[in-house]
Amino acid sequence: MQTLLVAATCFSTALLPATGTASTDLPVLNDASSATVSLDAEYRLGRNWARILRAQAPLLDDPISYQYLEDLLWRLLPKSQVQDRRLELFLLDNPTFNAFAVPGGIIGIHSGLLLAAETEGELASVIAHELAHLSQRHYAQRLEEERRNRPLMLAGLLASILVAAADTQGGMAVLSSTMGANAQGQLAFSRRNEQEADRVGMQTLVEAGIDPHTMPQMFSRLQRNYRFYGQRPPEFLLTHPVTESRIADSLNRASQLPEVQSHADNSDFNLIRARMQVHHSESPQKALATFRAATQDSDQLHNRYGLMLAAIAAADFALADKTWNTLDASARRHPWLLLSRVERFLAAADSASALEISRELIALYPDSRPVRTLHARALRETGQLQQAIRIYKQLTRDYPTDTLIWFELAEAEGLAGNILAVHEARIEYFLLTAQFDLALKQLEYAAREKDLTDSDRARLEQREQEAKALRQEMKEQF
Known part of the structure; x- marks a missing residue:
C-alpha cells in the first residue's frame, strides 16, 4: 500500500493534466494544454492510473448497483460534450460522498454518494458535472497553469484521490496540506473550472430530460451537511468548493435554461439507495431496526426491499421470505428484486433454489451483467x-x-x-x-x-x- 501511495504522488504530475478523450480529432479547447499533454497521452495515462486505483481502492462487489450507475452514466453521456466515449466507471466501496473524473475517461463514484443524494436527479447532477470536467479538459488546463507555478500541487491533488478512495482520513491529510499550500491565483483558476463544469453539466441534464435545478439542490444539501464534518470536510467539498455565491449562480443558470418536462421516477434510485443503506449500516441488526421503523412509517417498496436485504444480511431468512411474500406480483417480477432472491438463497447456501431463479432470469435478460454474474455464481455453487x-x-x-x-x-x-x-x-x-x-x-x-x-x-x-x-x-x- 505504501509503495502505491508513493507511486501515486510521483506520477500524478504527469497524469493530472489529462482529462478528456483519446481521440485526436477532438476540438482543441486549450492550445497550451494540448501542447502540454496530448489527448492520446491522456487516455493512456488515465488507464494506467486506473490500474493503481484498482489495487489501492476497495471496489464494491455489487453488480446490481454498478449496473444502475452505468445505465445512468450512459443516459447522460450521449447528451454531454464528451466525444471520446471510452469511459470506465468505478464504484468504490467508500461511505464518504465523493465523485471524480480522471484523464482518459475514468469516472469514480463513492458508494456514499448514493446516500448523500436524495433523488436520481441530484445523483445525475454530480455525474454530469464530472463529465463536464472531462469534456472541457480541465486537468490539462490546470497543468498548464501550474507548470509555471507549482506542479507538485497538482501531484498532491491527484494522489489524494487515490488515498481518499481507500482511506478517508489519509486522503484528507494529503489534500488539506496541498490545498493549504495553494496560491490565491490557483484557487481562482479552480473556481473558473467549477463554474464551467456547472454550466456544461446543467446543459447535459437538460438534454437528458433532467431538471437542471437538481444541481443547486445538491449543492445546497452538501453545504447544509458541511457543519457535521467539523474540521474534516469530505473530499468532494474540498475538490468542488460549494459557496453561497456558487449556489446562487447555479440557481440563476438553471432558471435561464429551457424548462424540462421531467417525469422523474425515483423508484429504481430508491431501491439502489436502500442497498447502500444496508451495506453501510453499522450492523445487520441496525439495518433491520432502521427498515422495520421505515416500513411502519411508510409501506413503500424500497422500504420493504431494504427490510428484506437487512434480513438477508442478518441471516434471518424467515423474515426475508416473509417480507418477499408481502410484495405484490409486479414487484416480484422486478429483476433487481428477483436477483436479491438469488442473493438470499446463495447466502443461505441453498444454491439449487438460487439456480432455479437465475435460470429464469438469464432466459429473460441474457445480456444483463448482474444477471449473468449471479447466474454464474449459482452455477459454480451447484x-x-x-x-x-x-x-x-x-x-x-x-x-x-x-x-x-x-x-x-x-x-x-x-x-x-x-x-x-x-x-x-x-x-x-x-x-x-x-x-x-x-x-x-x-x-x-x-x-x-x-x-x-x-x-x-x-x-x-x-x-x-x-x-x-x-x-x-x-x-x-x-
Whole structure:
C-alpha cells in the first residue's frame, strides 16, 4: 500500500493534466494544454492510473448497483460534450460522498454518494458535472497553469484521490496540506473550472430530460451537511468548493435554461439507495431496526426491499421470505428484486433454489451483467463449473477490465482443476492492478506446468513481453 501511495504522488504530475478523450480529432479547447499533454497521452495515462486505483481502492462487489450507475452514466453521456466515449466507471466501496473524473475517461463514484443524494436527479447532477470536467479538459488546463507555478500541487491533488478512495482520513491529510499550500491565483483558476463544469453539466441534464435545478439542490444539501464534518470536510467539498455565491449562480443558470418536462421516477434510485443503506449500516441488526421503523412509517417498496436485504444480511431468512411474500406480483417480477432472491438463497447456501431463479432470469435478460454474474455464481455453487466458466469468460470479453470477474473466473477454474487457466486469469488480474512482479511470478508458475502445447508456450511468452513492456511504460510515465 505504501509503495502505491508513493507511486501515486510521483506520477500524478504527469497524469493530472489529462482529462478528456483519446481521440485526436477532438476540438482543441486549450492550445497550451494540448501542447502540454496530448489527448492520446491522456487516455493512456488515465488507464494506467486506473490500474493503481484498482489495487489501492476497495471496489464494491455489487453488480446490481454498478449496473444502475452505468445505465445512468450512459443516459447522460450521449447528451454531454464528451466525444471520446471510452469511459470506465468505478464504484468504490467508500461511505464518504465523493465523485471524480480522471484523464482518459475514468469516472469514480463513492458508494456514499448514493446516500448523500436524495433523488436520481441530484445523483445525475454530480455525474454530469464530472463529465463536464472531462469534456472541457480541465486537468490539462490546470497543468498548464501550474507548470509555471507549482506542479507538485497538482501531484498532491491527484494522489489524494487515490488515498481518499481507500482511506478517508489519509486522503484528507494529503489534500488539506496541498490545498493549504495553494496560491490565491490557483484557487481562482479552480473556481473558473467549477463554474464551467456547472454550466456544461446543467446543459447535459437538460438534454437528458433532467431538471437542471437538481444541481443547486445538491449543492445546497452538501453545504447544509458541511457543519457535521467539523474540521474534516469530505473530499468532494474540498475538490468542488460549494459557496453561497456558487449556489446562487447555479440557481440563476438553471432558471435561464429551457424548462424540462421531467417525469422523474425515483423508484429504481430508491431501491439502489436502500442497498447502500444496508451495506453501510453499522450492523445487520441496525439495518433491520432502521427498515422495520421505515416500513411502519411508510409501506413503500424500497422500504420493504431494504427490510428484506437487512434480513438477508442478518441471516434471518424467515423474515426475508416473509417480507418477499408481502410484495405484490409486479414487484416480484422486478429483476433487481428477483436477483436479491438469488442473493438470499446463495447466502443461505441453498444454491439449487438460487439456480432455479437465475435460470429464469438469464432466459429473460441474457445480456444483463448482474444477471449473468449471479447466474454464474449459482452455477459454480451447484458444481456446474464448465457452464459457470463459460459465462465468466463471456463477461471478461464484455468487461475486460473488471478485476472482480477475473477473480471469480480464477476461482471457478481452480475448482474445475484447470491449473493453466487459473494462472492466466490471475495474470490478467495482477496486470489490471499494477502488480507486475506478481504477474511475472505467475507466468513463471504457468511455464512450469506439464503438458504445455507450443501454442500455450507462445501465448505465455507473449504475455510476459506485454507485462514487462507495461511495467516499463508505467515506470517512465509515473
